[in-house]
Amino acid sequence: MLGLVSWTLGYAVRRVGTPVALAEATPPQVEAKALKVDGQEVGALVIGGQEVLRLTQSTGGFTPSERTTIVAGRLRNALAAGATAQDVKAAQMNGQWAVQIKGDILVTTDEVEAKAVRTTPAGLAFSWASSLSNALALEPGQAAPTQPAQPGQQQPKAVQPAPAPSEVAAVSKQAEPAEWQPEEPYGDKWVPIISVLRGVKLGVARVNGPESALGQVKAVAQLETKFRSLVDLEVYIPIDADVPQSKLSRVKGCSVTGLGDFAL
Amino acid sequence: MKRQRTRFALIAFFSLTCFTAGLTLSPRKSAAFDLKDVLKVVGIGMIVKQFGGEINKALNKLMSQKGVSTDAATKVVPVLEVGNDTAIGAVQVVGPKSQVDKVRAVAEVELSLGNRIRARALMPIATKSADTETVRGISGVGVSANVKHVL
Numbered sequence: 001m002l003g004l005v006s007w008t009l010g011y012a013v014r015r016v017g018t019p020v021a022l023a024e025a026t027p028p029q030v031e032a033k034a035l036k037v038d039g040q041e042v043g044a045l046v047i048g049g050q051e052v053l054r055l056t057q058s059t060g061g062f063t064p065s066e067r068t069t070i071v072a073g074r075l076r077n078a079l080a081a082g083a084t085a086q087d088v089k090a091a092q093m094n095g096q097w098a099v100q101i102k103g104d105i106l107v108t109t110d111e112v113e114a115k116a117v118r119t120t121p122a123g124l125a126f127s128w129a130s131s132l133s134n135a136l137a138l139e140p141g142q143a144a145p146t147q148p149a150q151p152g153q154q155q156p157k158a159v160q161p162a163p164a165p166s167e168v169a170a171v172s173k174q175a176e177p178a179e180w181q182p183e184e185p186y187g188d189k190w191v192p193i194i195s196v197l198r199g200v201k202l203g204v205a206r207v208n209g210p211e212s213a214l215g216q217v218k219a220v221a222q223l224e225t226k227f228r229s230l231v232d233l234e235v236y237i238p239i240d241a242d243v244p245q246s247k248l249s250r251v252k253g254c255s256v257t258g259l260g261d262f263a264l
Numbered sequence: 265m266k267r268q269r270t271r272f273a274l275i276a277f278f279s280l281t282c283f284t285a286g287l288t289l290s291p292r293k294s295a296a297f298d299l300k301d302v303l304k305v306v307g308i309g310m311i312v313k314q315f316g317g318e319i320n321k322a323l324n325k326l327m328s329q330k331g332v333s334t335d336a337a338t339k340v341v342p343v344l345e346v347g348n349d350t351a352i353g354a355v356q357v358v359g360p361k362s363q364v365d366k367v368r369a370v371a372e373v374e375l376s377l378g379n380r381i382r383a384r385a386l387m388p389i390a391t392k393s394a395d396t397e398t399v400r401g402i403s404g405v406g407v408s409a410n411v412k413h414v415l
Contacts, residue, residue: 123373126346127385182404206385208406223330227322231311232412235323235356237332250332255358255406260383 027079028136032072034065043068045075047135053128057113071107075132078102085136090125097125099132106132187211188257193220193236196244203261207238209254216240216251308411309342309351316340316354323356323409337361338408343370343386344393353412357388359405367402368392 028048035042035054043055043065055064055071062070078087078101087102098108107128109121117124186208193202205220221244223235238254312319320340327333338358342351357367369392373385388405 117375119373119375120346123346123375126371126373127375186404223326225322225326227315227319227411231319233319233323233326234410234412235326236408236410237327237330248330248332250334252334252336255408257387257406258383258385259410 030072030076030079032065032068041065045071050135052131052135055113056116059110074104074106075101078104085133088129088133088136090129097121099125099129182210184210184212187214189214189217191217191219193222194244196221196223196248199243203259205236205256206258207254208257213251213253217254218242220256221248308354312340312342312351312354319411320356334358334408337364339364339367340411341367341369343372346371346373353410355386355407355411356409357405358408363402363404366390367405370407
């Protein structure tokens, strides 16, 4: 379960720290797979071996797998017409959130589908758009995760250092000029959050940063303080130890891009 | 007639004196009380606008005291729920100055599976709205602190 959350979150935030590379001339392979999860039929859209979204609900008389087949067909057509990762966006049309490619609807989200992962239709469209554009940004043949990443695992990076600010969800039509270019590729991984004061695990954090620095991160230390006695402040410090020591050792260049916790 | 006018003047003077005394002698409101009032009325979005700089300094001071200060630029910005422009919190973002300068807010996507797992993706964005077609992620920037108001 956590792996699935990690995977979904991973692709929702990945483009913040990792680059968007334009797809090569050869369009990535797009597949629609019918799966059974807990006895329920679901459809999975797979791009280059990487699952980017799952449809679990029947709509308009189509089963989830039939809907996925339709989505895959639309995507293939769009890619054949020259669409790229940068043409993917989440947008609201007539009150309904959808993932679009080059202005055409690829797939819509609704309350039922969104509630299955306890988010909103907008959040789901946002997440799917990010996953899809990220998958399309990978070069054909590049290794893609076939299983959800587990906490502590480092996820594969996108191809090149970001030449331009990545688009996360709803993507503007106008191109943004390339300004910032990292010295090395960025990656992400999940690590535990440890309270400095109490020494207990508080949850998990997704850490993003240059790969050389990211490899040193073992945990995120959480400091707590107050501002004017009314505002609680929680400071997240990526550290190179499993447990915070008396002197914290910060791994510079890394920061948090996601938080997760378990309800008791 | 003249007596009535004098009486009215005396009452007016007495009232004014009491009002002035009340103003000058009553306990002064503390800054914390003001902040609480502001929080109640305008919410976290205005707090970021009003006190973001101070909160940022307080966070950096804490990190410096603990020996974990960062060389990167920092800034406090509101957190927006995707699909809803209302600020639901605030965070301190950290990263290269050129990138941090672009950040206007952090978009949050919340996902839960079952009743046990809750996860929040935090994405620094270049707009103050997470409900438009112009939402852009900012590479190289992450969150270094969470600002939670307790009322």
